[in-house]
Amino acid sequence: MSYSFFEYTKSVQKEWDDFVKHHPLGSIHQLSIWRKLQQKIPGRGEILGFGVKKNGKILATTFCVKMETGFFGKHWYYSPRGPVFDIENPEPLSFLIEKVLSELTAKKGIFWRFDPYLPPNKTLPQNFQIEEATQDYQPTDTLEIDLTLPKDDILAQMKRRGRNGINKALKKEVCIETITKPSPQDIEDFYRLSNETTDRDGFSGHPITYYHHFLKELNPYAVLFFATYEGQRIASAISTFCGDKAIYYFGASTSNREYNKIKAPTLLQWSMIQYAKSQGCKTYDFLGISPENQPDHAYAGISQFKHGFGGYRKCYQPGKEITISPFWHGLYRFIKKLKK
Numbered sequence: 001m002s003y004s005f006f007e008y009t010k011s012v013q014k015e016w017d018d019f020v021k022h023h024p025l026g027s028i029h030q031l032s033i034w035r036k037l038q039q040k041i042p043g044r045g046e047i048l049g050f051g052v053k054k055n056g057k058i059l060a061t062t063f064c065v066k067m068e069t070g071f072f073g074k075h076w077y078y079s080p081r082g083p084v085f086d087i088e089n090p091e092p093l094s095f096l097i098e099k100v101l102s103e104l105t106a107k108k109g110i111f112w113r114f115d116p117y118l119p120p121n122k123t124l125p126q127n128f129q130i131e132e133a134t135q136d137y138q139p140t141d142t143l144e145i146d147l148t149l150p151k152d153d154i155l156a157q158m159k160r161r162g163r164n165g166i167n168k169a170l171k172k173e174v175c176i177e178t179i180t181k182p183s184p185q186d187i188e189d190f191y192r193l194s195n196e197t198t199d200r201d202g203f204s205g206h207p208i209t210y211y212h213h214f215l216k217e218l219n220p221y222a223v224l225f226f227a228t229y230e231g232q233r234i235a236s237a238i239s240t241f242c243g244d245k246a247i248y249y250f251g252a253s254t255s256n257r258e259y260n261k262i263k264a265p266t267l268l269q270w271s272m273i274q275y276a277k278s279q280g281c282k283t284y285d286f287l288g289i290s291p292e293n294q295p296d297h298a299y300a301g302i303s304q305f306k307h308g309f310g311g312y313r314k315c316y317q318p319g320k321e322i323t324i325s326p327f328w329h330g331l332y333r334f335i336k337k338l339k340k
Contacts, residue, residue, distance in 0.1 A: 008049020133319030139288035165266030246276030
């Protein structure tokens with residue numbers, strides 16, 4: 001087998017990031033800059049990185065973020081959209097899982113949760129007791145746009161309401177701002193619009209410091225956009241553009257009904273799609289739509305807006321968990337079920 005196990009250090013950062021950025025299962029969630037972001041978020045502890053090599057070549061990697069349970073000082077570990085591995089070659093992943101579990105056991109974690117970009121028809125190694133997670137941090141269903149298509153073909157596949165919304169905003173002379181290095185005022189403006197959105201739609205947002213860290217630590221991959229009408233910023237969004245993947249993360253818009261008629265968010269999305277294409281991304285991920293035949297899903301409302309851009313449904317398996325401490329993990333799962 002001749003696999004070797006290694007820990008993430010500064011010395012392997014470039015090699016690690018190059019592997020993740022060019023891998024089909026790789027994403028910004030498993031880059032070194034995402035590790036830096038996690039270090040800024042309250043409630044997160046150390047971020048461990050592990051990988052597998054063969055003949056000096058990286059075959060699999062994962063970051064594991066320490067997450068506090070909130071009771072008895074217990075913690076668990078989470079690998080967002082990891083591990084990154086070759087779906088058709090499970091041996092390096094099995095080796096990685098075995099070694100990571102040994103490391104996390106020594107760190108007294110009670111379980112390990114992970115949610116790679118794993119299609120529904122693929123299986124994980126059978127030599128581990130893997131169960132579905134109590135909670136999904138990443139969506140199982142999303143909408144993607146193929147950015148390798150010509151611009152006119154991307155427009156043509158949109159629903160009529162999507163194209164009409166773009167044209168209406170253009171006729172109203174809505175302007176789009178693309179900000180790679182936002183000022184404190186830019187983040188304040190986004191946060192104001194975000195609060196209007198969460199109050200209106202019933203979602204929970206993040207504190208303003210989170211968006212500040214997100215845009216700072218993920219620079220240059222994270223970009224802030226505004227749609228402006230008659231000097232007023234009436235819609236905003238934050239997306240990431242990394243490797244082959246563009247991901248729409250946060251959206252915000254005014255609750256002013258007159259401004260809503262202008263369809264600024266639709267033009268904003270179209271502008272971000274074009275920006276993603278200009279950055280060499282191959283897919284634009286809307287980051288979550290409601291699963292099929294679930295009309296009451298929490299994403300139902302926003303899904304209708306996203307479907308207006310055409311694209312195709314992409315499905316992934318739910319998050320997985322491996323038990324490290326049976327008693328504490330069982331108690332954790334029991335408490336989570338009670339809270340549902």
